[in-house]
Amino acid sequence: MIRLLPAILILIVTVFHAHALEPKKTYGTASLMVVVERERGSVAVFDSIRHELLGRVEGLGNLRHATMVFSRDARYAYVIARDGVVSKIDLISMAVEAKAKAGENSIGIAISRDNKFIMVCNYEPGGVTILDSDTLKTVKEIPAVIKEFPDGTKLRSRTVGPLDTADNLMIFGLMEGGAVWVVDMRQEGFPVIKKFEDVGDTPYDQLITPDGRHYLVGLLNSDWMGLLDTWKLDSMKKIDVRERRAGLKAEGEKAPLYHIPHLESWGIANGLAFVPAFAEKRVIVYDMKDWSVVKSIPVAGTPLFVVARPGGREVWVDNVGAPGSPEERTIDVISVETLSVKKSIDAGKGALDPQFTPKGEAVYISIREEDKVAVYDTDTFKLLKEFPVHKPSGIFSSDRASKCGL
């Protein structure tokens, strides 16, 4: 018996040591800030009240263009890697709880209104995959078949999106199909209940308006956008956006289009939509009542993310420019009252993707080429804090958990 004693003591020490090693922080999950470390395949998780690093989760794959959604309680983040792998990250234990292959080449992800299902949009094979949000088991695949040949061969389109709506629909675009499909997530078997054809040339992105009612689809090669009333699901109206695309047609190259601005990055405030122009150094302001152009606001570079501060009083814009240019260091702050730039911040090389805390008193910005994330006070424009983060790209605030279409 006495020979057991050392073993027992080791056991006791181990038990207490494990606890001592992990003075596990306790925190609510409603205002976390999750930053993608693109090259390392990891995310860094911050407490956006105290601006503290809470932890990192690694092994998430190729995070180029990676995006994520949150479970409704914001305990989990679902990250889609470019290689089609979905990782379910536990933001409390800071571990990957489940992983599954949803496609070969994937770009978009959404969570259903009821928190039960994840939908992934795939470039390859063209279509969408629906996963159980708990286990990440595939429950349904919907191939985006746009043509069937006499020999039975099927042509599939790349898909983009998806977006969830308050009616528990999922909406996604078919790039080669020029179409938008609507899936009912309430019904057994997840039927495609609507197919809008001839929407335009190459749907590439979409958004849902903050009131939750209207869906907009952007088209790479058409001079309009599609507008759908999700309450009626009757027809896709055409919204004239020639103004936004003027730069593409200008004599000579006005400004190189380094990145295609995405619709999800539009700022919507005070009944206005603040929209990045293509290949021009300006933000175009549309009146959302009739989609008339209200104003064009010059900014430092070609805008990428145009983000409304909570409360809608300002719109923050990052800019793309040539590597090493002043443009790519500049964050422009537009006043929604005066519709002009009220402040330009030299935030560092490759400043992008401003993401506000839930009530907007601070903003997180990726400074990609300086391997850091900067946190600014939005009232004073003072730098509050910087964190070392490896090649940061997208930043996602967990208050998205309660919002449709994000």
Next chain:
Amino acid sequence: MIRLLPAILILIVTVFHAHALEPKKTYGTASLMVVVERERGSVAVFDSIRHELLGRVEGLGNLRHATMVFSRDARYAYVIARDGVVSKIDLISMAVEAKAKAGENSIGIAISRDNKFIMVCNYEPGGVTILDSDTLKTVKEIPAVIKEFPDGTKLRSRTVGPLDTADNLMIFGLMEGGAVWVVDMRQEGFPVIKKFEDVGDTPYDQLITPDGRHYLVGLLNSDWMGLLDTWKLDSMKKIDVRERRAGLKAEGEKAPLYHIPHLESWGIANGLAFVPAFAEKRVIVYDMKDWSVVKSIPVAGTPLFVVARPGGREVWVDNVGAPGSPEERTIDVISVETLSVKKSIDAGKGALDPQFTPKGEAVYISIREEDKVAVYDTDTFKLLKEFPVHKPSGIFSSDRASKCGL
């Protein structure tokens, strides 16, 4: 040494037993549902994804008219009891972490945009108290002095509210003062930066529009409401609400006014405000562009809470009626498209305060006289679950944590 062995074994057993006793549930805090148990001075906390009781917290005092706000990460709920005691509840450990007296007779509470301060509105002594949100220590008291007599005596008004804004202001009403005051929570010493006088007779409640820009104050004895642009803070405009108050002036008593409907309970959807009439069985619909009356919608009783479902497609209404009447059992569901009641639910005796899950697929309703909370599927109107809850009153979803004015 061998005699130590039993003690060591007991220690080991104790350590493991403690863990076995507490298979502590781990959960995110972004979608909790907190229900006030009025008579018991406690709250019950539910997981609104799985519809499970997570725990109860007791000893919160007199919870008549109790209300609460959440810390930004939704880890804490701050509950104000009628006797002026603020309790800071940890929604993870299910314990009261701090308690402080903020007044003698208190009715309203808000948390500042930056999560640092709590403001409480007091009937007695008339004024507001500002507390540190961490420790609940009083950092400032602002007496609502509306008259000073030659002998130095000061007359103080009861205060109502407060509301926080995206600019980190706090706004509250002075009932006897007929005034609205604005406090700047960013500035040292929390100065009152604006005092709007002669707003009307007895401000009793307020709201901030979902876009975060406009403030509305309800007046008990005036035929108008006050409307303030919080971006400009220039003047309090008068909005005609005689239609809403018609029942108060009707010959004979149209319907007894058992409870005064509060502005915070207004449903705002699709650019319309759905407003409970006073002492009449109808909901009045105003166009928020010009505050013209769009329609009057008959409902079962005198409406109390008029709540927009997330996405804005429906408005759910509880009704007050005589004890034992069918009215007080009825929840009416108004279609925002047709502006008429599409469904009436017999939910039980004393059904009140419908509170939606963050994306609106389910709704929690207090069935006060049956000591239960009912959970309905909002698509099918089917009862999903019932929980025994003692005399439930207000229900608060923790996604309020990221919203100003809630």
